[in-house]
Amino acid sequence: MTRVGPTVEQSVAPDGGTGRWWSLPRAVDRRVIWLAWASFVVEVVLIGTGGLVRLTASGLGCPTWPKCTAESLVSTPEMGIHGVIEFGNRLLTFVLVVVAIAAFLAVVRMRRTRPELFWLAFAQGVAIPVQAVIGGLSVLTNLNPFVVGLHFVVSATLVAITATMVYRAVKGPRTADRLVPGWYRGVVSGTVAAVAVTVLVGILTTGSGPHAGADEAVDGGRLHRTGFDPALMEHLHAIPAYVLFALTLVLVVGAVRLRLPSTWALLLLVVEFVQIAVGLTQARTGLPVGLVGTHMVLAGLLVGAVTVVVLSTRGTAGRQAAREPLSA
Numbered sequence: 001m002t003r004v005g006p007t008v009e010q011s012v013a014p015d016g017g018t019g020r021w022w023s024l025p026r027a028v029d030r031r032v033i034w035l036a037w038a039s040f041v042v043e044v045v046l047i048g049t050g051g052l053v054r055l056t057a058s059g060l061g062c063p064t065w066p067k068c069t070a071e072s073l074v075s076t077p078e079m080g081i082h083g084v085i086e087f088g089n090r091l092l093t094f095v096l097v098v099v100a101i102a103a104f105l106a107v108v109r110m111r112r113t114r115p116e117l118f119w120l121a122f123a124q125g126v127a128i129p130v131q132a133v134i135g136g137l138s139v140l141t142n143l144n145p146f147v148v149g150l151h152f153v154v155s156a157t158l159v160a161i162t163a164t165m166v167y168r169a170v171k172g173p174r175t176a177d178r179l180v181p182g183w184y185r186g187v188v189s190g191t192v193a194a195v196a197v198t199v200l201v202g203i204l205t206t207g208s209g210p211h212a213g214a215d216e217a218v219d220g221g222r223l224h225r226t227g228f229d230p231a232l233m234e235h236l237h238a239i240p241a242y243v244l245f246a247l248t249l250v251l252v253v254g255a256v257r258l259r260l261p262s263t264w265a266l267l268l269l270v271v272e273f274v275q276i277a278v279g280l281t282q283a284r285t286g287l288p289v290g291l292v293g294t295h296m297v298l299a300g301l302l303v304g305a306v307t308v309v310v311l312s313t314r315g316t317a318g319r320q321a322a323r324e325p326l327s328a
Contacts, residue, residue, distance in 0.1 A: 024109045028169055032117070035103040036169040039124060040162035042096045044300045047155050049089045051296040054148070055289040062086045066136060093132060100125045103165070116173055120165040127158050145207030145226045152203055152296075156303045163304040167311045177315030180260060187250050188313055191268075194244035195306045199299055201240060205233040206296075209287060234283055241279070245272050251309070264312045268305040275302060 025032055062068035068087050104121040111118040131154045138147045168174075178185070208228040248269045255262035275298040282291035 025106055026109050026113075028110070028114065028117070028172075032103075032106045033166070033169045035099065035106050036162065036165040038099045039096075039103050039121075040159065040166050040304065042092075042099050043155065043158045043162050044297060044304070046089075046092055046096060047152070047159070047300040048293065048297045049092055050151070050155065051293040053086055053089050055293050056081075056085055062090065063139070066132075090135075093128070093135075097128055100128055114168075114173065116168050117165065120161055120168065124158060124161050124165070127154060127161070130154060131158070145204075149203040149207055153200075156199060156300060159300045159303045160307045163307040164311060167308055168316075171311075171316040172318040173316065174311075175315040175317050178313065179315055180313045181258070184251070184254055184258070184260075185313055187247055187254065188310055191244060191247045191251065192306055192310060194240050194247055195302060197240040198237070198244055199303065201233070201237045202295075202299060204228060205230070205237045206292070208233045238279075241272075241276060245269075245276060248272055261312065264305065264309045268302070268309050271298060271302050271305050274298060 062083060064070055067073050068083065068090075100121070104125055107114065107117040107121050131151065134147065134151045134154060138144065138151055141147050180188075204226060207226045208230045210230075248265060251265040252262055252269055254260070255265050275295065278291055278295050278298060282288060282295060285291070
């Protein structure tokens with residue numbers, strides 16, 4: 001007797017997927033988790049390559065936007081290494097676009113059962129063209145430090161979005177259960193505020209320092225800086241950083257005393273410790289390019305870590321949990 005239609009083994013994958021690798025998932029499977037991680041990693045890498053552009057004075061390596069020059073879409077040999085670095089950073093944005101589209105397609109069929117994943121992927125996709133426009137404005141304004149700073153703010157926001165996507169893909173949707181007492185949630189809120197202030201003041205500090213993002217000869221000496229005193233900005237930047245470190249210590253100690261999961265608070269503490277060590281070293285060694293770039297990447301990881309700390313204060317329903325579809 002001839003069997004008609006697929007068998008159970010053919011139609012349902014062991015991990016809850018659809019059973020065929022090329023079909024769009026109906027539930028969270030390894031493809032969704034991998035793409036969520038890929039989104040997060042690419043966002044952090046883009047912070048690193050963006051820092052490389054700035055710190056190697058390649059910010060005007062491609063002096064026009066969206067083309068690299070008025071006549072060429074790509075960098076030309078005459079533009080040298082600065083053109084290669086700047087155009088390479090632009091190319092990496094296209095990698096992010098591909099990953100973001102793939103992540104969105106991976107969750108589009110779950111828009112009713114896992115709406116949080118759908119909207120997170122959607123938000124990432126919407127933010128990418130916004131980021132591209134801001135990047136273009138930074139070139140057209142000769143690397144105005146406030147426009148460049150806004151560029152980093154959007155990058156940090158995208159890190160938070162993709163970190164949330166990873167957490168939700170692995171842990172499942174949020175439940176109403178609060179896993180920590182009220183005072184602990186208050187400390188977490190203070191920690192988030194301290195991260196925000198630390199990052200924002202750090203952006204202004206970088207915009208006040210020697211790394212203008214391009215060789216002044218390229219722009220005829222018209223490069224913008226904030227005009228703030230770099231030494232003063234370094235001291236102002238340190239204040240919220242130390243407050244953040246103290247608050248995170250409270251989170252770790254509180255988690256241990258209350259017998260709460262402390263993994264994410266410890267991770268945040270480690271990132272902050274390394275960040276402070278790098279920051280102090282770079283300030284005392286004349287802001288070498290390598291350390292400043294590391295400091296920028298760590299700022300991205302700091303945002304990702306504090307995002308997960310916030311998410312871990314609420315219960316989750318598990319990876320395969322689904323909400324009832326909304327009625328049409």
